[in-house]
Amino acid sequence: MRNVVKWIGIAVGSLVVVLLVAVAGLMISSDLRFSRTYAITVEDMPIPTDAASLDVGRRWAEIHCQGCHGPDLGGGPLFEDEALGVVDAPNLTTGRGGIGTRYQDADWIRALRHGVRLDGTSVFIMPSSEFYYLNDADLGSLIAYLKTVPAVDRETRTRTFTPLAKVLYAIGAFENLLYAETIAHDVRPAAPPADVTVEYGEYLAHAHGCASCHGVTFEGHQPAEPGAPFAPNLTPGGELGTWSEADFNAALRSGTTPSGRILNAAMPWQGLGHLTDAELAAIWRYLQSLPAATVETE
Numbered sequence: 117m118r119n120v121v122k123w124i125g126i127a128v129g130s131l132v133v134v135l136l137v138a139v140a141g142l143m144i145s146s147d148l149r150f151s152r153t154y155a156i157t158v159e160d161m162p163i164p165t166d167a168a169s170l171d172v173g174r175r176w177a178e179i180h181c182q183g184c185h186g187p188d189l190g191g192g193p194l195f196e197d198e199a200l201g202v203v204d205a206p207n208l209t210t211g212r213g214g215i216g217t218r219y220q221d222a223d224w225i226r227a228l229r230h231g232v233r234l235d236g237t238s239v240f241i242m243p244s245s246e247f248y249y250l251n252d253a254d255l256g257s258l259i260a261y262l263k264t265v266p267a268v269d270r271e272t273r274t275r276t277f278t279p280l281a282k283v284l285y286a287i288g289a290f291e292n293l294l295y296a297e298t299i300a301h302d303v304r305p306a307a308p309p310a311d312v313t314v315e316y317g318e319y320l321a322h323a324h325g326c327a328s329c330h331g332v333t334f335e336g337h338q339p340a341e342p343g344a345p346f347a348p349n350l351t352p353g354g355e356l357g358t359w360s361e362a363d364f365n366a367a368l369r370s371g372t373t374p375s376g377r378i379l380n381a382a383m384p385w386q387g388l389g390h391l392t393d394a395e396l397a398a399i400w401r402y403l404q405s406l407p408a409a410t411v412e413t414e
């Protein structure tokens with residue numbers, strides 16, 4: 117009997133040790149990924165100063181940066197959970213606590229196009245995988261505009277993660293949010309001229325992030341985060357196959373589907389509704405040109 121107890125003790129003890137080693141291993145694997153540095157050769161591109169370009173840049177910032185970095189781009193709390201940790205969106209301006217004073221043009225390009233920060237590590241949560249698609253003219257205009265934003269004095273916190281968050285991250289409980297890991301740094305995507313064409317629609321559908329939610333093939337995609345709604349199939353094989361172009365415009369402008377349903381806020385139509393008629397027309401043409409996928413939605 118005493119032997120049995122002893123062996124059970126040894127077995128349980130070994131299990132605990134194996135578990136602790138596994139947890140430590142997962143934490144180390146997360147730490148290594150967060151601290152990995154990337155040597156990036158930054159592309160040369162003109163940063164314009166004319167009013168028309170600044171306007172183009174302002175629109176990109178309004179649609180894509182203010183949601184996380186705030187209406188004044190001064191940053192602030194973005195994610196906070198006792199069990200997981202803290203992530204602030206940094207202050208992008210030239211005010212106290214802002215990165216604007218330290219950032220040179222090449223630093224903006226490296227962060228936005230490659231997802232790599234001043235210290236060479238990957239951004240986290242910040243969707244550079246979308247901004248990667250911006251062509252030189254659009255990215256140059258965005259950077260030009262960012263440099264003109266009024267200074268905001270606001271200190272933000274550096275990100276922190278609990279051991280639980282690191283373990284969950286390592287086992288893939290979240291989608292990969294370390295975007296420098298996912299970007300093809302040596303390849304530039306196509307940069308077609310701005311026109312109502314399938315090609316330009318493809319450019320916009322990537323640069324405006326439709327693909328990152330609806331899936332790279334636009335067949336629909338379920339985010340890993342618990343409770344996040346399914347982003348439906350946008351190919352003609354999905355519900356859009358029965359929509360008219362006017363229905364599509366209405367959905368993006370007012371968030372209302374042909375059946376009168378209001379789209380969930382997880383579909384950022386309020387920002388995307390600022391796209392021009394010509395831009396929406398190009399995206400529509402592109403979506404209609406895709407092979408009809410008949411993936412079950414929801």
Ligand code: HEC
Binds near residue numbers: 194206208234275
């Ligand atoms: C989904 C939220 C989100 C969006 C959208 C977003 N950012 Fe960020 N951004 C962040 C977070 C969070 C960080 C801090 C990342 C970190 O700690 O690794 C960040 C970091 C940055 C950095 C790097 C700062 C550094 O530490 O060197 C720059 C530059 C930046 N953002 C600019 C922008 C611009 C410009 C846009 C719009 C085109 C934008 N961001 C859109 C969340 C976002």
Ligand code: HEC
Binds near residue numbers: 329355378381382384
């Ligand atoms: C941040 C994630 C996200 C982005 C970015 C995004 N969508 Fe969506 N979209 C969703 C989700 C989630 C839904 C489902 C909302 C619902 O069912 O209430 C949706 C729904 C839609 C619908 C309605 C489809 C249907 O069958 O009811 C259309 C159309 C659409 N999105 C088009 C686009 C286009 C075009 C873009 C890019 C310009 C885009 N979305 C970008 C998440 C996103």
